[in-house]
Amino acid sequence: MKKSLSLCAVTMTLGLATQASAAWAPSSYRCAFDQITNQDQARGRQQWAKKWADADPYNISANKDQRFWAAMFNQDALDSLNNYQTWLYPVYVDPNQGYDPVMGPGAAGSDTAGLTGDQIFNLDYTIKPVQVLMDGVCEPGCYTPDQKVLFQSGEVPIEKAQQAGADDLVTLSSESTLDAVQLVNNTVERYTVDRDPVRQDVLDFRMASGGKLSVTLEHPLVTGEGSLRKAKEFTVGEHLVRQDGSLDQIVTIEKRSWYGRVYNLRPVSKDLTSNILVAEGYLNGSARFQSEYVEELNRLILRKNVPDDVIPQN
Template structure:
């Protein structure tokens, strides 16, 4: 299988571990484009569109698949299809799946729609083998591909392209684009670039950390409680950044001790009860929790306009408590709580020494 191994429920892509806390993982730059914003249902439709187009336009025949040698949960081995030659076409010109997935169509499809888990396969309506995972492993916010005219997002000549709703064409201003590339996979973001996140040695603006691909993230230790907040070394799994500048409305929070926190309205924040809440639900009088565990009452909340990109970050660890970061001195949730674990919003994440019911 092209640079990919599936070991039980653990997926390893191009040698980068998605779950292990011990892995020497390089940060993965996850993409989101607000200007190409889709609902979860629309995102799934985009994912399925990309798979169908890759198979029918690039692969061409159900018999062109290869045996991965990996057992399917429902018997036999998983079969996948490669739509682009990574040696001859490393950037994936006119491919519908990105190079981060090795241009392997079923692998891209199942991992953008589902979290890791047991993988089954069946035959789709066009005769191709298709992978799937249990509904309980479906992503709350699927990762859908977004397209551009060049492979490099930083290229001034990279213009956004939008897939056709009726064909396998990718459109540039309504006309079919002769050349297109997958520029990334859309995912939710949270911070403006000047907001500081805690790394080893101190805080750093998240945009600077992203540009230097800092891995030495500091989060709460998994044993922390609301009455015993402890910090621990962690590693960065990925940064999230929008592909293009977009208009946003941020929640600007000020506290009694003089602290400030500017985040998007759905950003997950720990309140004084140890509960993970969305920033838009906070009000004056509510408390934020500082990195030392002290409570800091909110004295002001404003909605401010921001034009540009917003960012987020996620550690390699998977337990809930170690996915709590320190931003601007306050305890906030990583991007995991906006994507994989949205169900934990409004639940108690940090219990007091005497547990209480969420």
């Protein structure tokens, strides 16, 4: 099975339901519908699911009720926590309703959205009807719709680009390094967007040059050292990287609650460096870093002539 995780709540791993039976269920649909933006709440969902899987309250199995939590994801969840300090949480579908997604506890927009992880853990199992199946895992956490992404025709707000089906993307070339940034024409493979507007946390970056960038907490940004880090891990005084490779110091980072849909896209190219795109003039990771390339999140991809064994990994 090919593993595919999500930072932006737009992709999920291959699940248990038969895809051919679904009315329509692209991966972006389920994670976006059942969005958790808080690691503690994601922990609560996962542990709630494991608890009731073990308890088998519907007497479905002599062992575990994998309609709550599938044992096949145990190693994925452990690896994600150990390597990326990220809690994977299960998502669900209802086979009686065309395999439509079912919002689980802790999701943004749900009645349980404000609960802590421990409160979610202690919820009763009846929040999940007996027929509802676990169908994959998502990861908590893109651009707000007004953020301008660089296309061959110029900078375009990502919402308008998605609505127009713009595919003439510009990204870094695969040969780029931090001191020799090269932009090349690329093509959009597909866009990702939340199915419904939800309330979520956004970080507003302001830089010394007057530049600005607004992204969700989990969005990957290129650091001044040439690595990728989640937006929430940056601090004032550090630097973002402009499209020409120059550094711009962060002077403020403000967190705000925002209601709406967030967007991202992925190029057709699959190598890591050409999945760095330009938004509001700064180098960012595409949606590929938030799915099958999540394991590469902390890999230094823009440094050159430095052996891996002498680069600190933490």
